[in-house]
Amino acid sequence: MGWISDTVESVKSIKFREASTQLITLGLVVTSALVIWKGLMCITGTKSPVVVVLSESMEPGFQRGDILFLHMNNDPIRAGDIVVINIDGRDIPIVHRVIKVHERQDTQETYYLTKGDNNDMDDRVLYNHGQDWLEKKHIMGKAAGFLPYAGWATLIMSQKPIVKYILAGAFGLLVLISKE
Amino acid sequence: MHSFGYRANALLTFSLTILAFMCAISSLSDSLNSPSPSAQVQVLNINWFKKQPKGNDEISVTLNISADLQSLFTWNTKQVFVFLAAEYDTPKNSLNQISLWDGIIPSKEHAKFLIHTSNKYRFIDQGTNLRGKEFNLTLHWHVMPKTGKMLADKIVMPGYQLPREYRR
Incomplete structure (x- = not known):
């Protein structure tokens, strides 16, 4: 009957208290x-408060890897504002500038045309076939602030997913094995 | 407690905090600047004025834009995006904003300029309201900082009128 007490001993030797403390720490990091x-x-009132610039269409103002802080409130969007737009049927949001605005008198519906500062043509070539104007529903947010270079890590991670998994694994391991 | 990892971590955290603090301070320092820009715009010529086959009015104009935006530049200014918009209202639309010309000013040396140009973007109405229309020309600028908050302002120049008849 020696093996039962051996098993009990080995189970007892696992430090449940420490293990659970580390699990809670990991949980805290993720939840915070x-x-x-x-x-x-x-x-900010927008679904994506921070976006990383992915294209060169707003050079030299925004470069690839720069971070934009968005906000969205009841202030109307006017020509000159830099907005993040989501065209129906496309996954990748676009950061461009509004160049034309038409606001209806009766319905308050507003129609926008956008263009990238570094592009020669306006964005009608990017919109869906036959779509001349953007509406309010296409606009995710208005750029309010700017932080250069800070998004490069995200850019690398989205291009090479393996880096993401290695980093996430390493981070998780670090939290679990660190003794404080 | 004093392992390499902890020291590296402390150093990284500290330097990032300092960097964030400096970014915030330099963005705040922009608000100490009280600029006094000036601008004049002349409509030199109506090149043509017609009704498109689709039924919207379209006009082509030649503009003379002179502006002095040097006071907008601070040490945290990366560039100034400047554009001229025609703004008017019609029975159908409470606001129409049409960008006619824009440009990027990379440095203070280029911020005082005189430009003679025809409209860069098409001046098309939503409808046929442009004949005899009174409109404002507004020079807008968006200051893009090296880091921090983006600032924008404008000068409204009222009192322009389009011709009463179409012209070829």
């Missing part, structure tokens, strides 16, 4: 990141 992100969503 989530809380910050959701909090930003509430404050």
